[in-house]
Amino acid sequence: MERILIIEDELPMRTALADVLTGEGYRVLTAADGEQGLKRAISEKPDLILLDIMMPKLDGYAVCVELRRLSNPVPILMLTAKGQLEDRVTGLDAGADDYLVKPFSTEELLARIRALLRRFQRQANTPDALVLGDVRIDLIKQTAVRGKKTLRLTAKEFAMLGLMAQEPGQPVSRERFLDLVWGCTAFPTTRTVDNHIASLRGKIERNPDEPRWIKTVHGVGYKLEITNP
Numbered sequence: 001m002e003r004i005l006i007i008e009d010e011l012p013m014r015t016a017l018a019d020v021l022t023g024e025g026y027r028v029l030t031a032a033d034g035e036q037g038l039k040r041a042i043s044e045k046p047d048l049i050l051l052d053i054m055m056p057k058l059d060g061y062a063v064c065v066e067l068r069r070l071s072n073p074v075p076i077l078m079l080t081a082k083g084q085l086e087d088r089v090t091g092l093d094a095g096a097d098d099y100l101v102k103p104f105s106t107e108e109l110l111a112r113i114r115a116l117l118r119r120f121q122r123q124a125n126t127p128d129a130l131v132l133g134d135v136r137i138d139l140i141k142q143t144a145v146r147g148k149k150t151l152r153l154t155a156k157e158f159a160m161l162g163l164m165a166q167e168p169g170q171p172v173s174r175e176r177f178l179d180l181v182w183g184c185t186a187f188p189t190t191r192t193v194d195n196h197i198a199s200l201r202g203k204i205e206r207n208p209d210e211p212r213w214i215k216t217v218h219g220v221g222y223k224l225e226i227t228n229p
Contacts, residue, residue: 002117003027005046007037007063008079009055013102017050020106021113034058038066046074048116053080053091061094068095075116079104118180126162130226132213135204137161144204156181157200160193164214164224171217197222 004026008014011032018028029044031037035057041049049067053060064076078096080087088099097119098112130137135151137144142158144151153161159181164172174190182192201208215223 001025001027002047003029003044004113005029005031005037005041005044005049007031007034007041007049007055007060008052009033010052013052017109020109024110026113034060034063038063041067041072041074042070047120048075048077048113050113051076051078051096053078053087061090064091064094064096073120075120077112077116127165130161130165132204132226133206137204139165146204151203153200153203154196156196157203160196160200161224164222165226168224168226171220171223173221177221193221 004021006014006017006021006028008017008030009032014030014032018030021028029040029046031040034055037049037051037055038058040046041063051060051063058066060078060080064078067074067076075098076096077098077100078091079100079102080091081102091099097116100109100112126139128138128140130139135144135146137153137158139158139162142153142155144153144158160177163177163180174193177193178190197214198208201211201214205211205213213225215225217223
C-alpha cells in the first residue's frame with residue numbers, strides 16, 4: 001500500500017490524520033516540523049505528502065520549494081487554515097499539486113489523495129514522447145509537430161494522449177477519461193470525451209474520418225495505436 005508522509009506541527013491534527021489514513025490501509029509516516037519533514041521526505045521517499053504551511057523551523061512553502069529544487073516529484077497536498085487566493089497561489093507556485101483548506105471533510109481529503117496518487121501513477125507510466133507517423137509529440141514539454149509545423153494541442157488533448165499511451169492498443173473507457181483527465185470536481189459528459197477525440201483526430205490524423213492512430217472501440221471508448229520513438 002502507498003506510504004503517506006504527514007508533516008504537521010499540531011499533534012491533535014497529526015494524530016487524527018494518521019488514524020484516518022491508517023484506517024484506509026495506507027502506511028503512515030509523520031513529522032512534527034518542516035525541517036524534520038524535509039529530511040523524512042528525502043530519506044523515506046513517500047508516495048504522497050500531506051503538508052501543513054504554518055510550522056516551526058521550515059514552513060510548508062519552504063519544504064515544497066526545496067523538494068522541487070531537488071527534483072523530487074512526490075505529489076504534495078497542502079493542508080492549511082489559510083484560505084485566501086494569494087495563499088493558494090503561493091502554495092501552487094511553490095510546487096504543490098493540490099490545496100485543501102481546514103476544516104475539511106474526511107471524504108474530500110481521501111478523494112484528493114486518491115486523485116493525486118492516480119495522477120502520479122499515470123505520469124510514471126506515461127512515455128515521454130510519441131511518434132504517430134510524421135507527427136512527433138513530446139508529452140513532457142507538451143509540444144507536437146508535423147515536420148516543421150507546430151500542432152496546437154490543448155492540455156486536455158495531451159492528457160488524453162498520455163492516458164491512452166500508458167497501455168497502447170488497450171481501450172480507455174469514456175468514464176476513465178472523465179475520471180483521470182477531467183477529475184472528480186468537473187462535471188463533463190461522455191459527449192465531451194467524443195468532442196475532444198474528434199478535435200484531436202483533426203489535428204494529428206491525415207484522414208480523421210478513417211483514423212490510423214486513435215481508434216474507436218465501439219461500446220467502450222478509444223485506444224491508441226502507437227510507434228515508440
